[in-house]
Amino acid sequence: MNDQHFRRRAGRGLCYLAVPLLLFAVAASAEDGGCIELTTTASVEQKFRNSQGRVATRLVPPGKVVPGDEIVWTITAKNVCQMALDKIVIGNPVPQHMAFVGNSADGQGTVVTYSIDGQAYGTPSTLTVKTEDGTVQPAPPEAFRHVRWTYQGALAPGALASVRYRATVI
């Protein structure tokens, strides 16, 4: 019985070595789960007194949220596979009933672009809106309805990438 056991194990090992590409395709399919675990978290900034007695801020789950309150959205991508991932692009529509807070989007190693219509993305200086009388104006931050973070590098196995922005409840 021990002999048979060892032979079966060796057989499986051979399979792994022989068809690495096939395994990748299988692993990447929707049914098995992808290589990124994506989490979206809502937080609010809270002032508190730290251990040195100084006023500091930290992110906590939202308590009571009413119009006018600011929410910090954090999106985290974790590489749950054994190989590096690249060309990572995280996109998030600014939720309905919220307005994007200008200059609040960041993510280490990313280039941030925005879209008003969900089709064309660009930096703030390239986005415009047409006012009622037909004049074209630079788009204000509240007009940005989509945020996109484009990673420049690769995400190593097990690594975590985190991006963030703020929006206020209208």
Added chain:
Amino acid sequence: MKNAKNFPRIALALAALTGALAAPTVLAAGTASSTAINNRATVNFSVGGVAQSSIESSPTGNSTGTGSDTSFVVDNKILHTVNEFSGNATISGPGAANQVTAYTVTNTGNTAQGYLLAATNETGTLLFGQTDSTNANNLRVFVDANGNGSYDAGVDVATNIATLAPDASVRVFVLADLPLSVTNGQYANVQLAAQATTAGTTTVVTQTVGADNPAAVDIVFADGGAAERDGIHEAADQYSVQSAALSVAKTSSVISDPFNGSTNPKAIPGAVMQYVVTVTNTGTVAASLVQIADPLPANTAFVQGSFAGSTDIELQVGAAAPSYCVAESPADTNGDGCFLDGSGLLSVGPPTSIGTVNPGAANAVAVRFRVAIN
């Protein structure tokens, strides 16, 4: 295979585009409470240059294509304003009843609320440049039922606001009675307070204490500083007392005596004295003079025929031409408003020309008559 991977991305893009074009209804008061705010992000990536299926986010972390929303519920923001309506005091007089001051209550929160209303007298407060110096009685509150902005007795009967939608306003009236004892130049400041209640009820809302309940709509008082957050707002208005204030002066002079005639006459038996009763209105509202009653001094006798046309009393309003009446005794048989009763009381009243005393020294009313010293 490649098409299958792309399809979810396109579907998401379309959904996002539709969302961007639809114009949301934005109330000044903000997103209604109990509205769920949902967020789902998407990541696209490649492995070894091969594009992979996109993955959506979830609150705890998702790695299969479709994720789930990260959500929270918008809570109930309690905020409202009470504002005095006209920008000036309501002018009233002593004993005036059902005097109206008007206010506007606006719901600036994000949820329909009711409001409990209460009117109270203020003490010593300053409003419209005047300091409160008296109180009004019988304060009552009524809500404008027909939206016409003025108080309609019998129509505006509700004493609390049943429900006011976010951004909506309603006019509220405070009615008061001024006591008879108030005097010209007094001011009664009153205050209307509105306290938020659950819409459609008189149950006062209380702020949700402790942690947020993400599944339920919590209540947050947004008014004032932390110490004042109580869901109550107030505004003040003023009743200004303006009335007639009559002052009466009586002077006498010697007209003649039996020995000196009219040259430096002295007040000796047989001398004729002229009395002038002057009524001045030092108030700000005209007074209707009902009667001047003056008991003749002791030891004197009324002199008849002292004035033109054998009249007994000269009446003059300010600098106007005087009028005259006859003081017959014991009753006013000729109906001219003047008579001398049996007890020596001289009475001057309607329909004489001194029926109204307007404010100011220039409008003072004078009554002149003569007596002889016994």
